Amino acid sequence: MHSIVRLIRWRPGVSASELAGFTQILSRAGSGTDTVGQFIGPTLPGVRNGGDLIWHQVFEDIEDAQSWQRAGAWRDEAEPTLRAHAAHVDSTGFDHGPGGVRRPDLQRGIYRALLFSLSPDATRDQATQLEHDLLAMPRYIDRILNWRLSRVTPSGGTEGWSYLWEQEFAELQHLTQDYVWHPYHWGFVDRWFDPEMPCRIVRSQLCHTFASIETSLLAPPPR
Amino acid sequence: MYIATELVRLVRQAMTITSIYTLDEISVRPEMLAAFETSYREIYVPLANDRGMTLEHAWMSPPVVLNDAPNSLMFIWSVPDPPAWWRMRYGAYEPKVTAFWLDTAHMVLTRRRIFLGPVASFGARKDA
Numbered sequence: 001m002h003s004i005v006r007l008i009r010w011r012p013g014v015s016a017s018e019l020a021g022f023t024q025i026l027s028r029a030g031s032g033t034d035t036v037g038q039f040i041g042p043t044l045p046g047v048r049n050g051g052d053l054i055w056h057q058v059f060e061d062i063e064d065a066q067s068w069q070r071a072g073a074w075r076d077e078a079e080p081t082l083r084a085h086a087a088h089v090d091s092t093g094f095d096h097g098p099g100g101v102r103r104p105d106l107q108r109g110i111y112r113a114l115l116f117s118l119s120p121d122a123t124r125d126q127a128t129q130l131e132h133d134l135l136a137m138p139r140y141i142d143r144i145l146n147w148r149l150s151r152v153t154p155s156g157g158t159e160g161w162s163y164l165w166e167q168e169f170a171e172l173q174h175l176t177q178d179y180v181w182h183p184y185h186w187g188f189v190d191r192w193f194d195p196e197m198p199c200r201i202v203r204s205q206l207c208h209t210f211a212s213i214e215t216s217l218l219a220p221p222p223r
Numbered sequence: 224m225y226i227a228t229e230l231v232r233l234v235r236q237a238m239t240i241t242s243i244y245t246l247d248e249i250s251v252r253p254e255m256l257a258a259f260e261t262s263y264r265e266i267y268v269p270l271a272n273d274r275g276m277t278l279e280h281a282w283m284s285p286p287v288v289l290n291d292a293p294n295s296l297m298f299i300w301s302v303p304d305p306p307a308w309w310r311m312r313y314g315a316y317e318p319k320v321t322a323f324w325l326d327t328a329h330m331v332l333t334r335r336r337i338f339l340g341p342v343a344s345f346g347a348r349k350d351a
Contacts, residue, residue: 181305186243186312187338196315196324198334204316 001036001096001220002062003150005113005164007043007051007157007209009088022081023053029078030057034068036221039111041211046176049158050209051090054113056217062153065093090115090157090207092164099148100138103168104219106145110172111217114165115152115207116193122201130192130201134165140184143174146218159205168218175210243308244279244339245300250293255330262330263298267323274314275307276300293332308338 010019023040030038039056059065068074082089092115103109118127131149138144146168155161169175179185193202251259268278280299288294302308314320 180309183338183340186305186308187340190312191336194312194315194336195321197336 002059002065002093003096004055004057004059004065004091004093005115006055006082006092007049007090007113007115007207008053008055008082008086009051010053011085011087014085018085019052022085025081026055026078029073030055032068032071032073034064034071035059037217039211039213039217041111041213043209043211044110044172047210048206048208049090050207051088054111054209054211056111058217058221062093062095088157090159090161091155092152092161093154094150094152094164097148097150098135099146099166099218101146101216101219102138103145103170104216106168106170106216106219107214109145109213109216110169110175110210111213112167112169112175112210113207114209115159115161115163116165117159117162117203117205119201119203126192126199126201131163133189133192137184137189138167141179141182143169143178145169146216148218158207159203161207166218168213168216172210241341242301242303243305245276245298245302245311246337246339247296247298247300247334248336249296249298249334250332251296252330252332253289253291253293256288256294259296259327259330262323262327263296266319270314270317270320270323271300271311274311274317275302276311277302 010022014022027038027040030040036058038058039054041054043050043052043054057065057068059068118130134149135147138147144167148164148166150164150166152161152164167175167179169179191197191199193206194200195204249259271278277300278298279301280297282297282299284295284297302311
């Protein structure tokens with residue numbers, strides 16, 4: 001499976017009704033036969049470089065994603081809307097990486113995504129260790145219900161993004177407290193991200209974003 | 224019912240939150256020991272205090288200045304809880320903090336930072 005995730009920050013001064021209209025345009029453009037599924041939702045207070053809106057699309061594979069991006073729905077509707085009304089878009093395309101699903105039937109939960117890029121001098125071994133440490137987080141932090149770590153292939157926005165780290169939680173506090181305050185997080189994994197750490201390999205510019213979801217975005221879609 | 228459950232959760236949370244300690248272990252070139260200490264105390268310490276960090280100990284190993292071998296300096300910092308840790312952590316993006324480590328890099332042979340805290344039992348391991 002392949003996904004495209006866009007974090008969209010609208011230009012200032014756009015009215016609520018205009019926003020609803022733009023969201024409808026994106027939703028219509030993303031609901032074609034090429035897509036397996038999509039989620040569009042406003043981000044919640046507390047995001048960092050997380051945009052106003054998360055647009056998350058799932059495709060069968062990268063060929064379907066590319067086909068969709070060549071088609072009219074993107075070219076004539078969604079892309080011009082973003083070009084005219086978005087102040088900034090961070091985007092990623094990625095084949096789904098490793099992860100886990102503890103709650104495929106999650107209802108009314110929280111989706112969180114972290115976009116980050118590696119420093120050019122990060123070694124392959126360091127990147128492998130970082131991937132290992134991130135994927136081990138759910139073993140220590142049981143509030144993480146579903147998760148996925150993907151290497152980003154095409155990307156755009158502030159950085160040439162390297163990874164998208166996605167998680168789902170039952171409620172917001174499980175992200176903002178249980179996850180963030182867990183000692184495995186700050187006492188171990190964060191060394192890869194902390195600019196004061198000699199072993200740090202993640203660049204400072206991050207996108208930390210989250211939104212309310214009705215159903216899981218990370219559980220495999222029903223066949 | 225919700226209020227009672229939330230109260231229990233907050234009490235349990237408060238009981239588990241304790242200070243978090245940071246250990247900086249820095250091996251300094253012998254001829255630059257005094258210069259490094261001056262920089263650390265005059266530049267890094269005030270920046271760290273601004274980020275909510277308290278310097279608990281400044282130790283040296285061995286506790287005598289060596290003439291022909293590097294000494295290790297150990298700085299133990301504390302913050303009161305995880306939110307304070309994140310305040311400290313976000314403060315690390317302050318350009319003056321980055322500049323301090325860059326400007327003193329030529330004085331430092333090796334450096335590591337680890338985070339410490341008490342645990343109920345050293346054998347209490349949560350793993351799959």
